[in-house]
Amino acid sequence: MPQEEKTVVIRDERYDAQRIETKWFERWQQDESLYAAEPDSTKPKYYVLEMLPYPSGALHMGHVRNYSIGDALARYMWMNGYNVLHPMGWDSFGLPAENAAIANNTPPREWTLRNIANMKAQMKRLGFGYDWSREVTTCLPEYYRWNQWFFLKLFEKGLAYRKKSKVNWCPKCCTVLANEQVVAGNCWRHEDTPVEQRELEQWFLRITQYAEELLRDLDRLKGWPDKVATMQRNWIGRSEGALVDFDLGGTVGPAGSTISVFTTRVDTIYGATSVQLAPEHPLVADMTAKDPELRAKVDQLIAEQRKAKEIGDIGAIEKHGVNTGRFARNPFTEQPVPVWVANYILMDYGTGAIMSVPAHDERDYEFAKKYNLEIRLVIVPRPDDPDETVVEPALPFTTLNGSLVNSGPFSGLDCEEAIQKMSEHAEKKGFGKATVTFRLKDWGISRQRYWGTPIPMLYCEKDGIVPVAEKDLPVILPEQVDITLTGGSPLGRVPEFVNATCPKCGGPARRETDTMDTFVDSSWYFYRYTDAHNDRVPFDSKTAGYWFPIDQYIGGVEHAILHLIYSRFWTKFMRDMGLVKNDEPAERLFTQGMIIKDGAKMSKSLGNVVTPDEMVARYGADSARMYTLFATSPDSELDWQDSGIEGIQRFLARVYRFVARHAPNSSAQARRAASSSDGPLLPEARQIQRKLHKTIKRVSDDFRGRWHFNTCVAAIMELVNELYAAEDAIAKGAIPVSLLAETQRDLALLLAPFAPYLAHELWEMLGEPESLLRAPWPKYDPALAKEEEIEIPVQVNGKLRSRITVPADLGGDEVKGRALADEKVKAAIAGKQVVNVIIVPGKLVNIVVR
RNA sequence: GCGAAAGUGGCGGAAUUGGCAGACGCACCAGACUUAGGAUCUGGCGGGGAAACCCAUGGGGGUUCGAGUCCCCCCUUUCGCACCA
Known part of the structure; x- marks a missing residue:
């Protein structure tokens, strides 16, 4: 063997994710309109949306997972010929900016915009295909002026109002929280911080006006997870019952002379042996006004109730009560019953007062036993046979499936019938009526913080509460404001902001210094995407009408009753003002699972955090994205394993090597030259062809169905394994060049939703002249997938x-x-x-x- | 306490409609290539057994020709709700 002739070593080209991804990243940077939705398109529309992030500083893996799902779907829909709207933005008002500002001495605006810049760069590096021309940044006046505009409209319609009431106060946030932001008695952001009650003047939005519809339309949201619908149903908490007035026999104080109770079981009213008031009930204040001894006891009850609320376990409170010594007349029996105050009665549900029926309610039974109150049986099991003797049921007997005894003219009726008849009776006599109560309360949106949308209201000595004129919007959030945690709204310390002119009388007026809850921002942002630069209206109705409803919304389940109920409310309000036609914002909702590592949620304190930057640097964006989709199905909890992402990188390298090896013989030219001479396929070739079409089917089916992308990736891996197994057959020439080329081409297409960088590189290696981005999705041919x-x-x-x-x-x-x-x-x-x-x-x- | 979801190899997980349990990946073992391998390729890999076979989807019962899948009871975990009158 001649010495000078070197052995030709076929060295496979190494898969270099950084090289490939940098190259395409730079190309994609050049073209801003790459992922732009088309104006006036004849294609069917598809609006895919992922929940916009709070710009906290950097993306975390949960974002990567969320956006990888959405991006895969968007790419799939593009390739299937849809006009896709796939936007992104920043939920950029909110507390952390203020806290960071205090900690680092950086103005909130600067801190926020810097974070946005960083996270946007991260998103681009990860290869997510967003239409950045529609970017929405909620902390900019171009956006928040429309929050103010909506607020004025809500005020006009009587849906925004000001009220003094007990509100939830987080001592760490130094601001008020909406009911939805209180989780088990604690702040949603500070899970170890009990929420306090404070009496404050606040702006509220009348979401309760839509309670009935918000509940009813849940049934129509077929594309939403049952879990979310159930959570919303519970939250809305509709309850049918009756209000009944118990007469106190003379005015007790300013609060009046009757106790109105709410009950779902008016049929048991003949068994009511006491009335129980919430300790904070206004009548209790009247009753205790001249009775310091009773006052002290009631205060004790209030303290107990608060404590239970703060530890988030009101359910386990030890029941206590105190007899007021007063009596109220049961309007049905016309008998007086004692009036008690009890710590298990909540002021914020129903009327804050109940009739106590120990025989037919577990709580009342427990209470009556403790204080030796009378227990009167009025419901008995319904006898199947009228001659059957009535059995005494075990107490408390709470079923609705019984009939009434000892109930005057109503005795003998079945419970359900009695409820109806007795409600009617009460209404006719004027001491009650059938009613519906909701657990849902109006949405308190005032926040005593700086970094939010200023509420566009003025207080004039002469004209009272006056809205800012529409033409004066936006009310600009001033910069250079001292934001220390001394309490009180920071804006109140800015005279240039506070001092204004009343638009009605031209006299001096004081500006509202509270800002809006940031959930206002996210309640309608997805409409703004459809017309992001409109400076006359929040968005053009017609344009929004084209895109809405959102076809697929994707985000974390933690927003099931916050963002997702507020935005449903907002949509209904906008519909009623004629701005949109749809009743619901999103047709389908998908909630992805959490990411955990080493058995716990990733957190700095546990030191089990994996960052996207780290993963991109080590394995590349494609591997990071694909791993989040491969590890498990998108709706399950994902157990992060570093070895798992290595496996994905290995797989992508395997794909790359295969194509690098065979692409030169599979170029478009070689394909044309070869295809004419192809005869019937050999079994080895058929096997490849069959596998290819089976893979196309599996991947396509999942996009249209259950979204188990983990099995899609597995299917593509199987195809690649099959290709490796066919290397000998390829070397022998048993696989026609045309088939080999087509297979690699389809492989690139199949990978495109999951690993767009590599897919584009392969596409180019295969000599495809057109962009992969909107190349048609491979077509499944059942005949070719068929087994012989x-x-x-x-x-x-x-x-x-x-x-x-x-x-x-x-x-x-x-x-x-x-x-x-x-x-x-x-x-x-x-x-x-x-x-x-x-x-x-x-x-x-x-x-x-x- | 109420409700929902889940429980499958050493690990993450497949099994879409009741039809070959363990796809795919990780880890591990063996071999090939190699100066070397933490690269790559090939093969093996639930348990028992020499084999034939037997056992196995949290536990126990049932329905069925056939059950991870359906029904009943129980256990565990996660999530949601929790005096809501």
């Missing part, structure tokens, strides 16, 4: 005994014949009688013997 021969398991009495290989279209009788003729089967059924043979076509044969 299949292996069928043969069971005897349900136990696997053999496998037979038969032509795929062989008839049932023949399959049966071959199964019975199989040697192993014969041995298994020898000496036994065949009772039945079950044939599942194409699947299995089961021979039943005795």
Whole structure:
């Protein structure tokens, strides 16, 4: 062998994610309109939306997961010929900016915009395909002026109002929280910080006006997870019942002379043996005004109730009560019953007062036993046979499936019928009526903080509360404001802001210094995406009408009753003001699972955090994205394993090497030259072709159905494994160049939603001149996916005994014949009688013997 | 306490409609290539057994020719709700 002739080593080109991704990243940077939705498109529209992030500083893996799902879908829809709207923005008002400002001495605006710049760069580096021309940044006046505009409209319609009331106060946030932001008695942002109650003047939005519709329309949201619908149903908490007035026999104080109670079981009212008031009920204040001893006892009850609320376990409170010594008249029995104050009665539900029916309510029973109150039986099991003797039920007897006794003219009625009749009776007599109560309360949106939308209201000594004129919007949030945590709204310390002129009288007026809850920003942002630069209206109705409703919304389940109920409310309000036509913002909702590592949620304190930057640097964006989709199905909790992402990187490298090796022979030119000479395919070639089409089907089906992208990726891996197994056949020339080329081409297309960088690189390596971005999704051909021969398991009495290989279209009788003729089967059924043979076509044969 | 979801190899997880349990990946083992390998390729990999076979989807019962899948009871975990009158 001549020395100078070097051995030709076929060195596979190494998959260099950084090189490939940098190259495409730079190309994509050049073209801002790459992922732009088309104006005046004839294609069907598709609006895919992921929840916009709070710009906290950097993306976390949860974002990567969320956006990888959305981006895969967007890319799939583009490739399937849809006009896709896929926007992104920043939920950029809110407390952390202020806290960071205090900690780092950086103005909130600067801190926020810097974070946005960083996170946007991260998103671009991850390869997410957003239409950045529609970017929405909620902390900029171009956006928040429309929050103010909406507020004025709400005020006009009486849907925004000011009220002094007890509100939730987070001592760490130094501001008020909406009911939805209180989780088990604690602040949603500070899970170890109990919420306090403070009496404050606040702006509220009348979401309760839509309570009924918000509840009813949940049934129409077929594309939403049941879990979310259930959570919203519970939150809205609709309850049908009756209000009944118990007369106190003379005015007690300013609060009046009757106690109005709410009950869902008015049928049990003849068994009511006391009335129980919430300790904070206004009548209690009247009753205790001249009775310091009673006052002290009530204060004790209030303290107990607060404490229970603060530890978030009001359910476990030890029931206590105190007898006021007063009596109220039951309007049905016309008997007086004692009035008590009890710590288990909540002022913020119903009327803050109940009638206590110990015989038919567990809580009342427990209370009555403790204080020796009268227990009067008024409901008994409904007898099937009228002659049957009435059995005394075990107490408390709480079923609705009974009938009334000891109930005057209503005795003998069934419970449900009695509820209706008795409500009517009360209404006719003027001491009550049927009613519906909701747990949902109006949305308190005032925040005593700086970094939010100024509420566009003025206080004039002469004209009172006056809205800012529409033409004077936006009310600009001033900069250079001292934001220390001394309490009180920071804006109140800025005279240039506070001092204004009343638009009505021209006299001096004081500006509202509270800002809006940031959930206002996110309640309608997705409409702004459709027309992001409109400076006359929040968005053009017609344009929004084209895109809405959102076809697919994707985000975390933690917003199930915050953002998702507020934005449903906002949509209904906008519909009523004629701005939109849709009743609901999103047709389909998907809630992805959390990411955990080492058995816990990633957190700095546990030191189990994996950052996107780190993953991109080490493995590349494609690997990071694909791993979040491969590790498990998108709706399950994802258990992060570093070795798992390595496996994905290995797979992508395998794909790359294969194409790098075979692309030169598979270019478009070579394909054309070869395809004309192709004859019928050899079995090795058919196998590749079959696998390809099966893979196309599996991936396509999942995009349209259950979104188990983990199995999609697995299917593509199987295809690649098959290609590696065919290397010998390729070397022998058993695989036509045209088929090999087509397979690689489709492989690139199949990978595009999950690993766009590599897919683009492969596409280019294969000599494709057009962009991959909107290349048509590969078409599944059932004829090509079909198996010529299949292996069928043969069971005897349900136990696997053999496998037979038969032509795929062989008839049932023949399959049966071959199964019975199989040697192993014969041995298994020898000496036994065949009772039945079950044939599942194409699947299995089961021979039943005795 | 109420409601929902889940429980499958050493690990993450497949099994879409009741039809071959463990796809795919990780880890591990063996071999090939190699100066070397933490690269790559090939093969193996639930448990028991020499094998034939047997056992196995949290536990126990049931329905069925056939059950991870359906039904009943129980256990565990996660999530949501929790005096809502």
